[in-house]
Amino acid sequence: MKFHKEGYTTLALSILVVFIINALTHFYFSDNALLTWIVYIVSFVLLVTVIQFFRSPIRKVNPGERLILCPADGKVVVIEEVEETEYFKDKRLQISIFMSPVNVHSNRSPIAGIVKFFKYHPGKYLMAWNPKSSTLNERTTIVVESSFGVEVLFRQIAGALARRIVWYVNEGKEVKQGDEFGFIKFGSRVDVFLPIGTKINVKLGDKVKGGITVLGEFDAV
Known part of the structure; x- marks a missing residue:
């Protein structure tokens, strides 16, 4: 530890x-x-x-090209189809992980690839489970493109207690699956946006671990 x-x-x-x-x-x-x-x-x-x-904690990550690893420790609070309006501007499958103050708060890349998009948004500090927090709270948006061309968007979102988001990536950077890409202080949430039809391996209420739990799987490539 x-x-x-x-x-x-x-x-x-x-x-x-x-x-x-x-x-x-x-x-x-x-x-x-x-x-x-x-x-x-x-x-x-x-x-x-x-x-x-x-x-x-030191985590042993078992990478897999088709696997989507969980980006944070916490609890799955959202699994639903939504309109992603910032980058994709189309329908995506959203999975949200809520981190309580007692969870590990480092954030890990769900896939390996190249950072194609990054943006920091200052904003409000609504409770992290509020649906509007995804678009109104302080947050970052990161898009990583895999080696086979599939893009995954993940978003750090500050909560009512969190007052600082830290990130370690920028556009053009290569990231490894399970590597730390950021940290959120004192309670927060991470959203992941996947292509429609992605196989999901978790359900609402599941407790998950960053870099360990497999959120889902891409089709064979």
């Missing part, structure tokens, strides 16, 4: 705040054992929460 680089600053600030609060509590309220222990316990929970959120 590793600690993700995106959490270094947050962890340092958390340790500093905890140290100051505990020092002041010990100095001014050392005669109040109950208050002192409450502060110690809350401080411990805060640090554990930060470490839990920014953990970065």
Whole structure:
């Protein structure tokens, strides 16, 4: 288990705040054992929460040209045909994964290929499960073209708690299946848009793991 680089600053600030609060509590309220222990316990929970959120487990990815891997840890909350209006401008099969604050929040590429399109959109911070969050919230849109010409669009979407989306890709970059392409801080969602007719291997409510769970499969190529 590793600690993700995106959490270094947050962890340092958390340790500093905890140290100051505990020092002041010990100095001014050392005669109040109950208050002192409450502060110690809350401080411990805060640090554990930060470490839990920014953990970065090592994943062994089993790539497959026909496979579409899950881009994030979380729960499948949407599987439906929709009109994708930003890039494809036609009907696509949307799968959405909701990440709670306790999930691993690194995002992984569902397929291997070349990044054909990238765009960052500033926006609102609606709850991540709100259908409008896909088009109104802060988000990125990434399209990767596979070696056999099929394009997959995936979108990082900030939620009510998430206030920063991080990405590590740009147009023209080659990505490997299961490699990290970004990170979203404190609760969020990732949408994946697939060609109509793609075989889907998950169902609503399934708990999934980024880079491990197979969302679906392309037709034989």
